[in-house]
Amino acid sequence: MAKLYLTALVLVCFHYFAVSDFQGDALYAFKKALNATSSQLGDWNLNHVNPCSSWSNIMCNGNNVTAITLPTMGFTGTLSPEIAVIKSLSTLNLEGNYITGGIPAEFGNLTNLVTLDLGNNSLIDQIPSSLGNLKNLRFLTLSQNHLTGSIPETLSTLPSLINLFLDSNNLSGQIPEQLFQVSKFNFSGNKLDCGNNSRWSCDSDSTNSGASNKSKVGLLAGPISGLMVTLLLVGLLLLLCKHRYKGYKGEVFEDVPGEIDRKIAFGQLKRFAWRELQLATENFSEENVIGQGGFGKVYKGVLADGTKVAVKQSTNYERLGGDASFLREVEMISVAVHRNLLRLIGFCTTQTERLLVYPYMQNLSVANRLRELKPGEPILDWPTRKRVALGTARGLGYLHEHCNPKIIHRDVKAANVLLDEDFEAVVGDFGLAKLVDVKKTSVTTQVRGTAGHIAPEYLSTGKSSEKTDVFGYGIMLLELITGQRAIDFSRFDEDDDVLLLDHVKKLEREKRLNIIVDENLTNYDIREVETLAQVALLCTQQSSASRPTMSQVIRMLEGEGLGERWEEWQHLEVIRRQDYERMQRRFELGNDSIYKQEAIELSGGR
Template sequence: MATPNFSRKLNVIILLLLLSRSCSENKPGDEDEVEVLMEVLRDLNDSNGRIMDWSYFMVSPCYSWSHVICDHKQGKVISLSLGSIGFSGILSSTITKLKFLSNLDLHDNNISGELPDLSSLVNLQNLNLTRNKLSGSIPTSWAKLSNLKYLDLSGNHNLSGKVPEKLFSTSVFNFTGTSLDCGTTLQQPCISTSSVTASAKKSKLKFLTVGASCGALLLLLFGALCYYRLDLKRKPNHDLFVDVEGEDECKVSFGQLRRFSWREVQLATDNFNESNIIGRGGFGKVYRGVIADNTKVAIKRLTDYQSPGGEAAFLREVQLISVAVHRNLLRLIGFSTTTYERVLVYPFMQNLSVAYHLRDLKPGGEKGGLDWATRKRIALGAARGLEYLHEHCTPKIIHRDLKAANILLDDEFEPVLGDFGLAKLVDTNLTHITTQVRGTMGHIAPEYLSTGKSSEKTDVFGYGITLLELITGQRAIDLSRLDDEEDVLLLDHIKKLLREMRIGDIVDPNLRVYDAKEVETMIQVALLCTQGSPEDRPKMGQVMHMLGGHGLAERWAEWEQVQHLQTQEFSRMSHHFAWGEDSTQDQEAIQLSQAR
């Protein structure tokens, strides 16, 4: 007979397997792509530890992984941009399992070994492996890459052998700085004519520009520029449109939103300098920035609006969300678009996120942690923000990734919900259901994992987990609890502590002063919000009333009764399986239970 400790660990393993399976059933291939990317990363050997946000425990690589771009309709990885990371491993054939990959950029690393057979990547259009330490010859099978438009193997000095003739039909290719045999019949044997022509045009244009810069013309241009900038200062609300190559020319009015030029965004973030990254949300990286009027901003660079139709969807959703104004929602200042980029500009929150104060600040540190009064204010503010999105917006907005990391704090520690801007708009005349799984493991409602259908009640579940984060200061999933023979899921861990009457072990040890009655209320509301059936969970308006103590006692009594019945049923089943199927008494008990 299995020991309790072994059974508990076995249950945890089974639970994690079920979570992974439910994700893969909902989005076929997501789980595989997570595993494939992690295997590719292992083979590449990220010895510098630059890739920190890839994880086996994510639902999909498409929502928060850096250097990854997906087709937002199919949820498949289409681009990997991993240049200048410092890899020192190999590029293995595992990469070919990413069947939808169209762009692979691994330039300026220290990747060694031979080139793999990539012929099965039928969608591959751009391949950049320049300046690595690759050796051997180009596989002849690469001739099957019929969609390849850009190929750069330059700077790999140990590559040798003959270049397959078919590759010379690639629009842009470069084999210079290698020992490859490009043939002797071509005028530019190892570099495409288009590459040379483009380089020559740039040199010629630079020469003509310098020659044309005479004093009189320069003076006129300078005067015109001064007049233009003076005119802009006279019109502080005028949108700035600076000509940048590839910038979208669509001019749409979005009320008080400001449309930033791409150049303004680049200047604000020091050209998206990695040192300015302050977070990674469900839709991309977030950068700290300062715009021209010295306003501090947070600039979110989206990652999944690059496929056909993405522009129209982006503009439509930005326009609708721009009217979602509430003191507990992060205000949208403006946006910027180019052919390949979508950027959102928000106010910078000086006090960062709730998660930062719960877990990243040391107790008694310079800034201190969150006291109980502040945690209560955060709970109420987050509830007000969600209620507004669910019950006062038309169409409704579902957040789908509520957690402590996505609740930001302003200068007065007032909570504002972040990362909701492009979550999901729900047309009440059509359906309350969406089918694109996103979120963070441990915060995702069970029905969302199993069916892919989200609703306001999936947000309620996430809110309940967030309340538990506020009370305990812990993460929604913590594998270290396995070492202490505890449940890795925070929700299960709390239920176990309640059954064992270990109330004192629930509250964050950093909380020295708190109101025990208020903690009890918040725990009860959290457990009501995280019930397995979405129909049993309260609406956010009801949650706000229960946090004030109204109507909580009745619903909590019902919850306790259900939990008692479930515990009894579980005990019967455990007893039955422990003693075998020959126990007539247990068989009858199970039949009676099923009849009820």
């Protein structure tokens, strides 16, 4: 019997290593093809045979790899077809990198795949028809690449598909009729023919309704000597297994789920245990607070695997609308995936806690780098500020024009634009964001936002649109140029404008824009400063209809179309100024006639 047990254990270990080896080999080949650096996937090491033990960005069920999540890592290589041997894979997310080459036809062998996200890369060639073999696929995102050719008819045969995003490629031909039955789709930014579905404009959102038991092996009594030998052999095998399985973590975290979990069903997000985040943040130490606002606090933390995170703790979820705000932020960030938008790693909910987990942005926010520098920290130089302006515009442009339904952020400001390790802009804090039906031009709601950044039409009517964000973006540009806050009451004592926008307008009329530049900047091109200021003033016009869209802003920042719009703005500004001065004179003259009439009445007979 002891021999039988030993044989079984040997077979188990052999299977363990065999499974680990082929998965590890495939993943290592995948890493090499992506041109991953040692700092990116340094723990993907063939000396650690089992990827499920200690490799980062990997999720497993037992020893089977089920998810690979590598968004916005900066990869510049290609996709290795060898990954297709991991048949247990259900999620493959490589969004927001710089991956080139084509999509391997072998990906059609990943028959358990539920989510495939290759959006926002530089992929070329045609969409392989073999993807039609992925009968379990529910979420397919290939947006913002350089894919060509027609949409394969085989995608129409996918029975589980509910989200299909192919926007912003170079696709052509007619869209297969059946794909308009998918719950959510986006085909915009291509050269596609909608066929009989022109009512969707090729870019709409369909409104169709549309731990296992383990066997136990026991030891039976036998001769003492035989049993001792067996135990020694078993001990050696277990020691070998333990040595090869280096990533074992002795502490298992569990939490009692809150009611809100029933409403959250985002497969790509990780559900953290509260204890896990408590340890990561050193018991939510005040020394780890990196941000604070009406929503609560944000803590810097380090997970057990060494990943640095920012943990946002909601303190107002018990108030009216608090849980709705929490759910809104989860939904928004899960829907909107772009290299210039903050990525949500996961969440934690208990009966008393609501926590969101994001990647840690070591350079904090633009506002922090402009106005809260510690001694010895470098300032944001001019080239970085220009990159921030363009990156923020691209992130907002994606929300407005590539999400379906589109998303209005409603609180665009320097404090909500974060900076990653390369000082690239990442738009965050979606707590006030709003999903907007593409058939509606505006949404009426309670006014929310930050004073000095709120568009006038939103403040007066409660109606917000994407032009509300454009206004906030314009104010953010002025913050970048000047380093100042949107409202500064210290200027009140200097007989100057409290609002930064009015202050800049006044200096522009006086042709003194050079004096508004952040005094911390020592090396900049005044012509580029004027360009950014002109874009800011176009974005902050009183009339929302006169403001540019974010895609137009991007083109202006890239050197296209600014001159004509600026000349028109100056002409209208002169007319507006003349009208204002004319009304002011009439008001003063009216007051004078009133005073004269009063003087005549007083000097008359009594």
